[in-house]
Amino acid sequence: MKIRHITPLALIAVIVGVLFAFGGSQTSSGGSQTSSAQDLEEFRGRLATYFADLEEAYPNVVAAGGPSELLEQVAEARQLIPGLSAEELWVSRDAFSQYPALWDLPTTISLAFDPAAQVGAAQGSTGSTGSLMSHSCPAPGPGGAFAGPQKHIENYFALEGLALLADAALEALPQDTLAAIPRVAAAALWALAQTPALVQLGLNEVNDVCEQDNHRAILHDVVGPRVDVAVSSRASQTSLNTHDTNIDGDLVAHNTNIDGDLVAHNTNIDGDLVAHNTNIDGDLVAHNTNIDGDLVAHDGNLATHDVDIKALVGGVQQTLDTTTEKMRVHLQVMTLPGQGEFLITADEAGLPVDVEFIAVQYSRDNLISFVDVLADTTVTVVKPGIHHLVISAKTSAAQIWEFQVRDDHGSYTHFGITVFNQSQQNSTGQ
Secondary structure, three states: OOOEOOOHHHHHHHHHHHHHHHHHHHHOOOOOOOOOHHHHHHHHHHHHHHHHHHHHHOHHHHHOOOOOHHHHHHHHHHHHHHHOOHHHHHHHHHHHHHOHHHHHHHHHHHHHOOOOOEOOOOOOOOOOOOOOOOOOOOOOOHHHOOOOOOOOHHHHHHHHHHHHHHHHHHHOOOOOHHHHHHHHHHHHHHHHHHHHHHHHHHHHHHHHHHHHHHHHHHHHHHHHHHHHHOOOOOOOHHHHHHHHHHHHHHHHHHHHHHHHHHHHHHHHHHHHHHHHHHHHHHHHHHHHHHHHHHHHHHHHHHHHHHHHHHHHHHHHHHHHHHHHHHOEOEEEEEEOOOOOEEEEEEEEOOEEOOOEEEEEEEEOOOOOOOEEOHHHEEEEEEEOOEEEEEEOOOOOOOOEEEEEEEEEOOOOEEEEEEEEEHHHOEEEOO
């Protein structure tokens, strides 16, 4: 099987760009559902084109070791698009609005899996040393140097980490059936991140096999003929065989050292993670302590502020009460012995004031019907705030009286009103 070659740095840049777009798009608002039905149909058309492109590009992922069942899901999703309801289109549109990088997935796959770059060539060695993957190695370069793919274990760890990030982005989408279409697209992104990691691991294995095959080819094609032509007095075929054995031993030891370095590297990473977690825990404890201190100080400030507010409100209320009293005319009525004769006092906040009577009315036995006798009323100011009223009209049948007054201060006017029963002889009002 020929393995497609994925340029590690280029692929990392492409997938990181996609995942960064996934992260940044989380703060964007969802699609508004105020668009017209025409907008939904335009989105349906775009979605159909998108899944057609994805169905065409995704076989590259399958060829590189990606899950083949996802290709069936992509095809099934494309078939479902014409029959999607308006609600399903809304959910899909909202998901693509939150994760706009999904639109670029077909292009991303095309860039990540370049069919033109493949490991090996037809004329290369095809030997096998028990590798789990079939492989084809390139022919040796000048001087017998190995010209195969470079082995970078760090590429595997980076790609595996990106696959985990893609998996986290997939989990961010809702699980309901309405979101089935965008979840298929997100799953394809996950496969795009997961497959290169597995392929890179396979490339490392192929690299090891090709290096060993290349070493044996050098011994057979370069060293062997020179030895077979003439064995000098300083060397023999046995010594060369011993040397070959030593080289094989060195290769085994070299591989063992690499494995040991990887184990030590993993141990160091684990240690760094433990230390990092410890530092984070310490920072969180300190941060919580600072927050608790700030909250205590904040509570103290609130208590002080509450006392200040209460004092301020009390002062304002007192001022308002005094001002309100000054804006009202208080009336007190005393009925005099004469028919239709009254003595009325008027004050504002306790200060006597002379007022103008604007209504003098009475009712016999119907509280709804009042008779106005202001025109028949004579008002005499006996002294500041004390008014003597004499009503010349006949009011012997009066039961209820109402007096309304006005105190004009020039720039503003205050009013007062009182209602009382004739039988009470005197009454108070405001």
